[in-house]
Amino acid sequence: MEYGQGTKCVQAGYTPKTGEPRVLPIIQSTTFKYDTSEAMGKLFDLEASGYFYTRLQNPTSDCVAAKLTALEGGTAGMLTSSGQAANLFAVFNIAGAGDHVVACSAIYGGTFNLFAVTMKKMGVDFTFVTPDSTEEELNAAFRPNTKALFGETIANPALAVLDIELYARVAHAHGVPLIVDNTFATPVNCRPIEWGADIVTHSTTKYLDGHATSVGGAIVDGGKFDWMAHADRFPGLTTPDESYHGIVYAEKFGKEGAFIYKCVAQLMRDFGSTPSPFNAFLLNLGMETLHVRMPRHCANAQAVAEFLSGHEKVAWVEYCGLPGDKYYELGKKYLPNGSCGVLSFGVKGGRAAAEKFMKNLKLAAIVTHVADARTCILHPASSTHRQLTDEELEAGGVAPDMMRLSVGIEDVGDIIADLSAALECI
Numbered sequence: 001m002e003y004g005q006g007t008k009c010v011q012a013g014y015t016p017k018t019g020e021p022r023v024l025p026i027i028q029s030t031t032f033k034y035d036t037s038e039a040m041g042k043l044f045d046l047e048a049s050g051y052f053y054t055r056l057q058n059p060t061s062d063c064v065a066a067k068l069t070a071l072e073g074g075t076a077g078m079l080t081s082s083g084q085a086a087n088l089f090a091v092f093n094i095a096g097a098g099d100h101v102v103a104c105s106a107i108y109g110g111t112f113n114l115f116a117v118t119m120k121k122m123g124v125d126f127t128f129v130t131p132d133s134t135e136e137e138l139n140a141a142f143r144p145n146t147k148a149l150f151g152e153t154i155a156n157p158a159l160a161v162l163d164i165e166l167y168a169r170v171a172h173a174h175g176v177p178l179i180v181d182n183t184f185a186t187p188v189n190c191r192p193i194e195w196g197a198d199i200v201t202h203s204t205t206k207y208l209d210g211h212a213t214s215v216g217g218a219i220v221d222g223g224k225f226d227w228m229a230h231a232d233r234f235p236g237l238t239t240p241d242e243s244y245h246g247i248v249y250a251e252k253f254g255k256e257g258a259f260i261y262k263c264v265a266q267l268m269r270d271f272g273s274t275p276s277p278f279n280a281f282l283l284n285l286g287m288e289t290l291h292v293r294m295p296r297h298c299a300n301a302q303a304v305a306e307f308l309s310g311h312e313k314v315a316w317v318e319y320c321g322l323p324g325d326k327y328y329e330l331g332k333k334y335l336p337n338g339s340c341g342v343l344s345f346g347v348k349g350g351r352a353a354a355e356k357f358m359k360n361l362k363l364a365a366i367v368t369h370v371a372d373a374r375t376c377i378l379h380p381a382s383s384t385h386r387q388l389t390d391e392e393l394e395a396g397g398v399a400p401d402m403m404r405l406s407v408g409i410e411d412v413g414d415i416i417a418d419l420s421a422a423l424e425c426i
């Protein structure tokens with residue numbers, strides 16, 4: 001029997017045998033002991049499965065990856081030390097120097113920089129398409145050497161909702177997988193694989209951890225993309241890997257396991273972006289309550305969005321739960337139970353009014369973070385982007401009065417009272 005998402009949040013990934021710890025133990029050990037060299041050699045050759053060095057795999061981290069894989073409805077998964085590492089690995093696993101990737105332009109700033117600057121230096125070329133591109137516009141961005149299409153379920157911070165079915169159809173028509181960063185929605189509110197996505201990534205730093213204790217990331221493979229059917233396009237998966245005794249990942253591990261095995265055996269081995277077992281343990285604790293926290297984040301954010309959109313000093317609010325929002329319809333389709341706790345809004349009076357508003361908040365903390373239990377807020381124009389003029393901000397798609405509010409799981413009356421008092425000060 002397939003358990004529901006709530007049961008999986010609490011119990012998936014770790015099933016103790018009789019006499020074993022009830023709670024997922026922290027295996028805080030870099031290495032694992034074997035009786036013979038031959039036994040260890042089999043692990044190195046991927047002939048047998050088992051642990052030998054935590055840079056590659058660790059039992060605690062693997063249990064947490066298995067929980068997330070179950071939640072996303074995937075076939076294999078892995079943790080990484082950050083969301084940045086997850087997106088780097090997910091793309092670099094199938095696209096190297098001389099290759100090309102199409103990505104939605106409405107993505108996390110760190111991911112945009114990773115793609116447009118750092119991966120470009122590594123020889124991977126990106127074409128960015130707007131989130132509202134038509135099928136024809138998406139098709140036009142593809143080239144013969146395109147290896148993947150990338151987008152975010154709910155874009156951070158643009159809050160655009162991805163038309164996953166459309167993106168998957170276009171990707172598959174060009175014989176490449178769709179990679180979706182599902183950080184903001186979480187598998188409680190959306191399971192991209194069910195809509196056609198092939199690979200799902202996460203910054204687990206956000207809602208999955210939920211308490212802002214641990215930076216982390218994850219990759220989950222839906223196990224449906226047929227690498228062998230496109231063998232020429234993905235030689236890394238379909239031809240022998242000489243650094244692993246000539247293993248052909250797609251032959252040895254099939255559609256279900258090839259992507260993650262390759263990603264661990266090559267990229268984790270060589271780049272070493274491994275999470276600590278202790279952080280994986282904390283992530284697991286967070287995920288045990290994900291299904292309880294997400295509905296509260298969404299209900300609070302919905303109430304806050306409605307309060308702000310009815311306030312005379314508020315110029316605009318973006319939240320896909322508001323009827324009339326640009327992404328309301330896509331939200332209804334892909335996020336019927338709610339989107340996330342993050343919304344953005346602007347106040348009348350521009351940059352100066354926003355700065356005044358920020359100064360007068362008491363409960364909402366000013367931090368460069370989103371998506372944890374505590375309500376927090378960021379005004380890019382007076383913090384992360386303060387060196388830019390209003391004109392430069394607008395050119396970069398950041399309104400001078402734009403504030404990104406991450407609504408927590410406190411009592412919503414207290415959150416609204418805090419916002420209301422600060423608005424009165426403008």
Ligand SMILES: *Cc1c(COP(=O)(O)O)cnc(C)c1O
Pocket residue numbers: 082083084085087108110111152156181183184202203204205206215216217
């Ligand atoms: C935060 C974030 C990232 C980067 O994750 P880190 O854990 O900070 O490295 C990637 N994608 C999205 C959507 C994010 O919100």
